Amino acid sequence: MKIAICASEVVPFAKTGGLADVAGALPLALEKLKQEVIIIMPFYKKAALSGISLARVMPGIQSTTLGEGIKVYFIQNDKYFNREGLYGDQNSDYPDNLERFSFFSRRALELLKEIKFKPDIIHIHDWQASFIPVYLKAAYASDAFYKNCKILLTIHNLAYQGVFSREDFPKLGLDWSIFNMEGLEFYGKINTLKGGILFSDCINTVSSTYASEILSKEFGCGLEGVLARKKGCLSGILNGLDYSIWDPSTDKCIARQYGSDNLGDKYINKQELQKVCGLASDKKLPVFGMVTRLAEQKGLDILTEAIGEICKLGLELIILGTGDLKYHQLLEKQAKKFPKAFALFLKFDNSLAHKIYAGSDIFLMPSRFEPCGLGQMISLKYATAPLVYKTGGLADTVDNNNGFIFDKYTSVALVDTVKKAISLYGNKKQWLTKIKKGMKANFSWQESGKEYVKLYKELSGK
Numbered sequence: 001m002k003i004a005i006c007a008s009e010v011v012p013f014a015k016t017g018g019l020a021d022v023a024g025a026l027p028l029a030l031e032k033l034k035q036e037v038i039i040i041m042p043f044y045k046k047a048a049l050s051g052i053s054l055a056r057v058m059p060g061i062q063s064t065t066l067g068e069g070i071k072v073y074f075i076q077n078d079k080y081f082n083r084e085g086l087y088g089d090q091n092s093d094y095p096d097n098l099e100r101f102s103f104f105s106r107r108a109l110e111l112l113k114e115i116k117f118k119p120d121i122i123h124i125h126d127w128q129a130s131f132i133p134v135y136l137k138a139a140y141a142s143d144a145f146y147k148n149c150k151i152l153l154t155i156h157n158l159a160y161q162g163v164f165s166r167e168d169f170p171k172l173g174l175d176w177s178i179f180n181m182e183g184l185e186f187y188g189k190i191n192t193l194k195g196g197i198l199f200s201d202c203i204n205t206v207s208s209t210y211a212s213e214i215l216s217k218e219f220g221c222g223l224e225g226v227l228a229r230k231k232g233c234l235s236g237i238l239n240g241l242d243y244s245i246w247d248p249s250t251d252k253c254i255a256r257q258y259g260s261d262n263l264g265d266k267y268i269n270k271q272e273l274q275k276v277c278g279l280a281s282d283k284k285l286p287v288f289g290m291v292t293r294l295a296e297q298k299g300l301d302i303l304t305e306a307i308g309e310i311c312k313l314g315l316e317l318i319i320l321g322t323g324d325l326k327y328h329q330l331l332e333k334q335a336k337k338f339p340k341a342f343a344l345f346l347k348f349d350n351s352l353a354h355k356i357y358a359g360s361d362i363f364l365m366p367s368r369f370e371p372c373g374l375g376q377m378i379s380l381k382y383a384t385a386p387l388v389y390k391t392g393g394l395a396d397t398v399d400n401n402n403g404f405i406f407d408k409y410t411s412v413a414l415v416d417t418v419k420k421a422i423s424l425y426g427n428k429k430q431w432l433t434k435i436k437k438g439m440k441a442n443f444s445w446q447e448s449g450k451e452y453v454k455l456y457k458e459l460s461g462k
C-alpha cells in the first residue's frame with residue numbers, strides 16, 4: 001500500500017513532543033512491514049540547520065531519506081517556517097499559524113500529484129495537518145488522482161485544536177458554506193481539528209483508554225459531541241517506542257550502558273546524574289526524575305502544590321522541562337528553597353533527558369490526561385519505575401506491578417504515592433522485582449505498525 005504521512009514535526013528533523021517521535025518511528029516500522037511510505041513536513045529553520053543532506057526536488061520542496069528508502073519531503077516557505085519555534089515562541093503561538101498550516105496542507109496535496117505518489121492512505125496527524133481532508137473534500141472532490149484515497153487522522157492530543165478567529169476564514173480560500181456546524185465552525189470560530197475529525201474517513205488516538213475517554217465531557221475538550229458522530233470509526237492504537245533510540249544497553253548519551261543482566265551498572269548512571277545535577281551522591285536516596293513539557297496536562301498543578309512537601313521526604317528530585325512561564329517561576333522558587341533535594345533544568349535537552357531516564361529510580365508522570373505518553377514507556381525500559389495517574393495511555397501501560405499508579409487526581413494522592421515509592425525503594429528485593437518486570441514490557445513499533453497496517457487495509461479495502 002502507498003501511505004503518505006503528513007505531520008508538522010518528525011524525529012529526527014524537528015520535535016516539540018511525542019507527535020514527532022511517532023511521526024519518525026511509525027514510517028520506519030511501516031517500511032519494515034513492506035509498505036511504501038513517504039513523509040511530508042514543513043521545512044523549519046531547525047531542519048535547515050541540522051546538517052542533513054538535502055536534495056532540491058523542485059522550487060520550494062527539499063527532500064532527504066529516512067530508513068532504507070523513505071522519502072521525506074520538506075515544504076519550504078521561509079516566510080512561514082524559517083523561524084526559531086515550530087508553533088510559537090515562549091510567550092504565545094505565532095499569530096499566522098492558520099496561514100502557515102493551511103499553506104502546508106494545500107502544498108502537500110499539490111506535491112503528491114507533482115511527484116505522482118498516488119496514496120491509498122494519507123495519514124495526517126493533529127490539527128496542523130487537519131486542513132488536508134478539508135481541502136481534499138472541498139477542492140479535489142472530482143479529481144481522479146485522489147478518487148480512492150482515504151484519510152486517517154491520528155489525534156495525539158485533543159487539547160490542541162488549532163482554533164482561529166472567524167475573520168481569518170477568507171485566508172483559507174474556501175467557500176463560506178464550509179463554515180457551519182457541519183464543517184469548520186465551532187462556537188463562531190474556526191476549529192481546525194473539528195474539520196479534521198469530520199472530513200477524515202477514520203480517526204484514531206494513541207491509546208485505547210484515551211479513545212474512550214475523549215467521548216466524555218471531562219476529556220472531550222468540547223469536541224466530544226463531534227467525536228460521538230464518528231464513534232464507529234474511532235479506535236486506539238498504542239504508540240510504540242523506538243528502541244533504537246531508547247535502549248539503555250546501546251544508549252550513547254548515558255555514562256554506562258546496562259540491561260537486565262548488569263542492572264548494577266544503572267547506578268553508575270545514577271551517580272553521574274547526581275553529579276551533573278549538583279546533588280549528593282547517596283545510593284540510598286531515591287532519585288525521582290521528570291522530563292516533560294511544563295503544562296497543566298502533565299500534572300504540574302498538583303505537583304507544584306505538593307512539591308514543598310515532596311522535597312522534605314528524603315529524596316532527590318530532578319525536573320527537566322520547558323513550558324508555561326507560571327510553572328517556570330513556581331519551580332524556580334522551590335529549587336532555590338530546596339537546593340539539596342531539587343535540581344531544575346528549564347530547557348529542552350535531549351542528552352540530559354536520556355541521563356535522567358537512566359539515572360533516576362522513579363520517573364514522575366502524574367499527567368491529568370495522557371493520550372499515550374512516551375515517558376513512562378521509556379522509563380520502564382530504563383528500569384526506572386514510573387509513578388503515574390491512572391489515565392489514558394498511562395492506565396494502559398503502568399500498573400502496580402511495574403510502577404506506581406494513583407487514581408484520584410489530587411496532590412494528596414500524589415504525595416501518598418511518592419511515599420509508597422520511597423518505602424518500597426527501601427526493600428531491595430521487591431524493588432528489583434518491580435523494575436525487572438518493567439524492563440520486560442515491549443512496546444515496539446513492530447506491533448503498533450502491524451495494527452496501523454491492519455487499519456489502513458480496512459480503510460482502503462485492499
Ligand code: ADP
Nearest residue numbers: 017018292293321347348349350353373374375
Ligand atoms: P508530549 O508529547 O505530550 O509532550 P510524551 O510523553 O508523549 O509527551 O512525549 C514527550 C517526549 O518529549 C519524550 O520523548 C520526552 O523525553 C521528550 N521531552 C519532553 N520535554 C523534554 C525536555 N525538556 N528535554 C528533552 N526531552 C523532552
